[in-house]
Structure formats: structure tokens, C-alpha cells
Amino acid sequence: MPTHEVTNQVPPYGGHDVFTSDPVVAQGVERWVPSEHLAGATSDLAALGRLAGSAGAAELADRAHRNTPRLVTHDRWGHRIDEVEFDPAWHDLMGHATSAGLTAVPWTRPQGSGAHVTRAAGFLTWSQVEPGHICPITMTNAAVPALRHSPELAERWTPKLASRDYDFGLREVGTKAGAIAGMGMTEKQGGSDVRANSTLAVRTPGGPLTGDTYRLTGHKWFCSAPMSDVFLVLAKTAEDAPPSCFLVPRVLEDGTRNPFALQRLKDKLGDRSNASSEIELDGTWGSLVGEEGRGVRTIIDMVSATRLDCVLGSAGTMRAALTRAVHHTRHRRAFGALLVDQPLMRNVLTDLALESEAASLLGMRLAHAVDEGETELTRLGVAVGKYWVCKRTSPFVAEALECLGGNGYVEENGMARLYRQAPLNSIWEGSGNVNALDVLRAIGREPASLMALLKEASVARGRLTTLDTALDEVERDCAGLGALDGVEVATGARRLVERLALTLQGSLMVLHSPADLAEAFVESRLGRAKGESFGTLDTGLVTLAGATAVDRATATA
Numbered sequence: 001m002p003t004h005e006v007t008n009q010v011p012p013y014g015g016h017d018v019f020t021s022d023p024v025v026a027q028g029v030e031r032w033v034p035s036e037h038l039a040g041a042t043s044d045l046a047a048l049g050r051l052a053g054s055a056g057a058a059e060l061a062d063r064a065h066r067n068t069p070r071l072v073t074h075d076r077w078g079h080r081i082d083e084v085e086f087d088p089a090w091h092d093l094m095g096h097a098t099s100a101g102l103t104a105v106p107w108t109r110p111q112g113s114g115a116h117v118t119r120a121a122g123f124l125t126w127s128q129v130e131p132g133h134i135c136p137i138t139m140t141n142a143a144v145p146a147l148r149h150s151p152e153l154a155e156r157w158t159p160k161l162a163s164r165d166y167d168f169g170l171r172e173v174g175t176k177a178g179a180i181a182g183m184g185m186t187e188k189q190g191g192s193d194v195r196a197n198s199t200l201a202v203r204t205p206g207g208p209l210t211g212d213t214y215r216l217t218g219h220k221w222f223c224s225a226p227m228s229d230v231f232l233v234l235a236k237t238a239e240d241a242p243p244s245c246f247l248v249p250r251v252l253e254d255g256t257r258n259p260f261a262l263q264r265l266k267d268k269l270g271d272r273s274n275a276s277s278e279i280e281l282d283g284t285w286g287s288l289v290g291e292e293g294r295g296v297r298t299i300i301d302m303v304s305a306t307r308l309d310c311v312l313g314s315a316g317t318m319r320a321a322l323t324r325a326v327h328h329t330r331h332r333r334a335f336g337a338l339l340v341d342q343p344l345m346r347n348v349l350t351d352l353a354l355e356s357e358a359a360s361l362l363g364m365r366l367a368h369a370v371d372e373g374e375t376e377l378t379r380l381g382v383a384v385g386k387y388w389v390c391k392r393t394s395p396f397v398a399e400a401l402e403c404l405g406g407n408g409y410v411e412e413n414g415m416a417r418l419y420r421q422a423p424l425n426s427i428w429e430g431s432g433n434v435n436a437l438d439v440l441r442a443i444g445r446e447p448a449s450l451m452a453l454l455k456e457a458s459v460a461r462g463r464l465t466t467l468d469t470a471l472d473e474v475e476r477d478c479a480g481l482g483a484l485d486g487v488e489v490a491t492g493a494r495r496l497v498e499r500l501a502l503t504l505q506g507s508l509m510v511l512h513s514p515a516d517l518a519e520a521f522v523e524s525r526l527g528r529a530k531g532e533s534f535g536t537l538d539t540g541l542v543t544l545a546g547a548t549a550v551d552r553a554t555a556t557a
Helices: 023-032 035-052 055-066 088-099 115-126 134-147 151-161 295-331 343-372 375-403 405-409 415-421 432-445 447-460 465-483 486-491 493-512 515-525 539-552
Strands: 070-074 080-085 181-184 200-203 213-224 230-236 243-249 261-265 276-289
Touching (some): 035 055, 070 261, 115 134, 115 343, 134 151, 134 230, 213 243, 230 295, 243 295, 276 295, 295 415, 343 493, 343 515, 343 539, 375 405, 375 447, 405 415, 432 465, 432 486, 447 465, 465 515, 486 493, 493 515, 515 539
Parallel strands (some): 181 230, 200 230
Antiparallel strands (some): 070 080
16 A cells, blocks of 8 residues: 555564474484484484474464364265364374374384484474374374283284374274374263263173274263274273273274264364364274273373373473564564563563473473383373473463564464464363372372482582572472371462472473573572563573573574
């Protein structure tokens, strides 16, 4: 229009290597992937990073998000088919994630190979493109440790779940190049309380499946990615029995379809590219996984792996929001200077960068613990990280969006999609209270897990007085739990988990991040050098860490 000249506009975001421009993730790979596997891992991750930062990937994300899944209950002749149609962009995103080895590949590699760290780096990188399709990628990876409770089932399904071929469509798994997995736990009447589930499984020997076969009848209130090839489902073998875990394929081994009715797709706040559904099971065939009546213990291995991806996915969301905020402020002028050079904006960006660094570092360290078989550390560390990192993502993205002003509030920027997505991982696989209470359960039943976490956090002792003091306090609080009654312990669960998370993050920052960032994080999170919201760091900490923080958060020129 002739009314004005367009100036002071930020260039398009993108065109960068998402992996190599992220020093926390790239250095984590160098640190924790053995030398004999490092060159191949970094080469593959750099290729994925270039793809993730490309305009083509951004276009796929936009199309998959805008053209949401469509439920098709019947075919043209009236036969019940219960399928979901996706935009081709969704399948392209799934294909890229699968070919990059983000499904179950690490479980097929030997311990100590760095396979889980490599996958974690790829997951952090690729999830920044479009997080919705990451849900079935996560569940496919997480299904394998649960399936290992039944070796015969694991032998049949793991090669398909670990395949780098994305092969969409409901067919018998033996005819497919690869398979995708989902899960069905939640029911209307119970939510997170899976022991209130009512789905019933009746033993039916000689069925068309490998292993001990049952017929399941009931419902699931949330079943994400219902187009998956196979599901792990909780059901009871008697009304008063504890839940058991069952493998439920969409297509049976004889090629016929398993009864699996999709009642409707959920209309969700975020994660809109991914289909989530309500399902009904009516005489649906399933194979017992693990021991009868031990379903929670069996599926918890899937839950733990999923929770780690919640940490990684939330850290990726933080990083995506942060780099967009820094990109905008480095190119937008206001009040006589670039936004990034305005003192208060520098405070906000520095604070966000500290939070993002600590989140990514924790996720990468936990992936390394899985590689090394540090089961005590992962048992508690994953639950602590799931609570804290996921809980921090919503206010983080809100603050990053605000750095863009009104430009961040429109769909074309991509920040609005991140904002809607931000709460998901804090709810998925147990909301805040469930995870906080799970931490208390682990401390009480598996004290070795607490010792492992405190040992890990104490490695950095002697470096910063504030960290040492915080470690003393949290160790004292943990030791004093036995003197409190149950109400007091439960009421204080969130605060205890928060302190465990922050001391662990602070220690990791001291060990692995630049000294100025580590000091700023410890003093602001464990000391008193910060207010309640982002952007309230003491001036001295901004002076100390601001330049390094913004530099490490810069993804584009």
C-alpha cells in the first residue's frame, strides 16, 4: 500500500542447523557418546539438524498443524473400518523421525554405545519442528522395555518398532517394513488412578495371537495415535483383580482386524496434528505382557521411557521458543536500539537462556544414565525431571512469546503453536501431583534411587558455596521425611521435588556449562538473586552471564 514504507521487520526465522547451533546438545553428544560411535552420530545429527531448520520442514509443520486428522469410521459400503486420515505432511514428518532412528533403535544397540544419548539429541532437535507427531514416535520407543517382560512378544515386535522404515497402514505386522506403537491406560472414571479401571480381560486360549491370549471388553478415555499398529493396554482379569498389561494389535496374525472402535477424536488445546481418541474394546484380542496382575509394574517401564521423552520434548520446546525470541530481538529495533541490547530485555533473555540450558542438560544426562544402566538414578531422576522441566515450560514459552509482542501472538510465527503445546508434557504420563507423589514413593520404597540422585548432585560440591548450602538443605529435608506424618510429607511433595531438581540442575551446570552461566543459574535458582518471574535476575548476574547466554541461544544470523 502507498500509505507507508515497510521497515524494521525481522527476517524469516530458519535456515540454520538446529543441532550444531545448540551447544548444550552438541557438547552432550561429544561428552557422552563413545569415540568409536561419535563421528557417525554427529554426522547424522547434523543432517537432521539442517533438515529441522529448513523452510521445507517448517512448511510440513504448518500443514500438519492446520490440516488436522479426520476420523473415518466406515468405508463407502458401510463397513466399520475405524481409521484416521492425515495430511501428507504428517506422514512426511513421521517418515523423517523414523528414518532418523527416533523410534526404538536404541534398545537394539549394546549398553554403553551412546545410543540413547544420540537419540535424545535427535529427539531434542527434531521435536522443535512440530511436536504433535512426536507422540507416536515416543510411544514406539517406550513400548520395547515393557515388551521385554514377555521375551516371545519382544522378539516378534521389537525389530518392527526399531525399523527406520515408516510404513503406514493397517496390515498384519509380518507384512510391514516397520510398526508404530501406542498405549491405552486412562478410563473415564479413573484418570490417573488406573486401579479404578474397569476394562475386563477374559482368558481365551488358542486365539490368533502369539502368547497367552485374552479377550478385552471396555473403553479407554484417551488413546493417542489410534492409527498405530499395536497398543499396550491395561485391563483386569477379574473385577477385584489388579490390572494386567496386554499387547493389542489393530490387525491380528491371521490378517483380520481386531475389534477396536474409534468413538471420536479429541478436540484438544494443542498437539492438534496428532489424533487422540476415545476407543471401545468389545471382545478385542490381546496377549498378556508380563505377569497377570502385575500390569502397572510392567507398563511402568513404558511410562518411564515416555517420561524421559517428556523432559526432552519440553526442553526442545523451550529451546525453540528461546531461539525465536533471540532471533526477533536481535533484528527488531525499538526506543532507539535493538531490543536485544535493551537492559531489561537482556535480563529476560538471559534468564530464559539459563532455564533452557539447564533443562536440556538434565535431559541429556538422564539419557546417558539409560545408556549406562544407571537404573537407580533414572528411577528418581526421570520423575524429578518430568515434574520440573515440564512444569516450567508453560511460563517459559509465555515469556518468550512476549518478547515478540503481538508478532508472537499470530499463527504464522510458530510461537502460538508452541504456547498451546507447552502444557501437554506436564499432563501426559502423570500430571504434577502424580509425579511429585511418585517421587515420594520412590524415596520410600527404593532408597537407593535417592542416594543415587544425591550422589550425582554432589559431584560438583566445593565449586559454589550457594550450591553446597542448597545440597545440605535438601539432604537434611530428605533425611527428615521419616519424622513427618503422611499428610505433612504429601503436602510438601512439590517443594521437595523442586529442590531436588534445582540442585541436580545446578550441579550439572557447574560441571558442564560455562562458569558464568553456572554461577548465574545457581545464584538465581538456589540463592536469592532472582524474583518470581523471568527477567528478574540481579543486575550483576545479567552483567556476568548475559553475553554468553544470548550467544549460546542464537541459532540464526
